[in-house]
Amino acid sequence: MRDQDTANAGDRQYPHPFNDVVALIPAYNEAATIRDLVERALKIVPNVVVVDDGSIDATAARLKDLPVALLRNRRNLGKAASLWKGFDYALGRGARCVVTLDGDGQHRPEDIRRLIAAAERFPGSIVIGARLHDKKNFPVQRYYANQFARFWISWAAGYPIADTQSGFRVYPAALLARLGRREVSRKRFVLESEILIAAARRGVRSVAVPIPGIYLAHTRPSHFRPVRDIARIVVMVAGRLLMRAMYPSGLWRSLTLPVAIEVMPELTGLSSVPLADAVGEKAVSPQHSAGS
Ligand SMILES: Nc1nc2c(ncn2[C@@H]2O[C@H](COP(=O)(O)OP(=O)(O)OP(=O)(O)O)[C@@H](O)[C@H]2O)c(=O)[nH]1
Numbered sequence: 001m002r003d004q005d006t007a008n009a010g011d012r013q014y015p016h017p018f019n020d021v022v023a024l025i026p027a028y029n030e031a032a033t034i035r036d037l038v039e040r041a042l043k044i045v046p047n048v049v050v051v052d053d054g055s056i057d058a059t060a061a062r063l064k065d066l067p068v069a070l071l072r073n074r075r076n077l078g079k080a081a082s083l084w085k086g087f088d089y090a091l092g093r094g095a096r097c098v099v100t101l102d103g104d105g106q107h108r109p110e111d112i113r114r115l116i117a118a119a120e121r122f123p124g125s126i127v128i129g130a131r132l133h134d135k136k137n138f139p140v141q142r143y144y145a146n147q148f149a150r151f152w153i154s155w156a157a158g159y160p161i162a163d164t165q166s167g168f169r170v171y172p173a174a175l176l177a178r179l180g181r182r183e184v185s186r187k188r189f190v191l192e193s194e195i196l197i198a199a200a201r202r203g204v205r206s207v208a209v210p211i212p213g214i215y216l217a218h219t220r221p222s223h224f225r226p227v228r229d230i231a232r233i234v235v236m237v238a239g240r241l242l243m244r245a246m247y248p249s250g251l252w253r254s255l256t257l258p259v260a261i262e263v264m265p266e267l268t269g270l271s272s273v274p275l276a277d278a279v280g281e282k283a284v285s286p287q288h289s290a291g292s
């Protein structure tokens with residue numbers, strides 16, 4: 001996207017392979033982690049966008065001198081509004097896809113390569129960095145809250161999704177451009193869940209790439225409120241299900257289809273077996289056809 005985004009090879013210059021990818025990081029009071037994260041992301045993707053969501057700490061100052069696009073909400077508007085600000089920016093600059101990752105260090109920028117490799121293998125799909133195979137690293141309450149959300153959102157989407165709450169994803173720009181304001185909100189916490197459901201209705205499914213679940217003891221306090229956050233998801237999903245007469249075929253498919261996990265042994269050295277066990281489903285390399 002930018003002219004200078006080239007990689008040197010001898011005396012010739014070639015376009016950077018991820019020139020048309022935007023890495024988008026919504027950040028609310030992430031001064032402790034943001035600089036390291038952005039520096040690592042820049043080693044993979046030349047176009048990094050940080051949306052500072054009205055932080056009252058030094059988040060923006062920590063990015064001084066780094067070649068990133070820093071967008072700012074004057075006050076705290078929430079993750080969904082921050083994502084949309086970044087999506088609009090990326091779409092306006094002709095990005096092919098947008099990789100979202102959290103600013104608190106729970107997503108390793110180095111894994112972006114594997115997520116993009118899956119996106120290239122399954123063009124048009126959403127790629128999700130999935131963590132639920134890594135149960136031992138999760139706080140217990142968080143793990144079961146995630147599994148609970150996974151059940152409901154998979155039902156409404158009509159196919160099993162390995163991890164519906166991970167914010168580490170690759171979105172095709174074409175999908176983002178097609179999502180209407182009536183299908184997905186621009187402000188609500190449930191945006192990332194809504195996108196999965198709205199995409200499925202348009203025949204766009206997700207492929208999971210396993211990533212570690214990272215919960216470090218010394219990071220900032222969690223914003224996660226299990227009862228409130230899960231209740232918001234259930235209310236949103238229940239509304240969608242009621243509109244489709246409880247969508248029994250979606251429930252059936254979400255419980256019986258294999259979950260699409262792209263293990264990429266050549267990049268991970270992992271076998272698919274423990275991952276399949278961990279999500280309680282039969283994992284397959286995704287040969288999913290859109291909307292089936
Ligand atoms: N919670 C929260 N996060 C925001 C907001 N605006 C942007 N974000 C960013 O959204 C990302 C995810 O937020 P987290 O609070 O870490 O959400 P989470 O990962 O589901 O919760 P934890 O497991 O507790 O880390 C982070 O990069 C935040 O900085 C906001 O208003 N509230």
Ligand SMILES: [Mg+2]
Nearest residue numbers: 102104105106
């Ligand atoms: Mg987090």
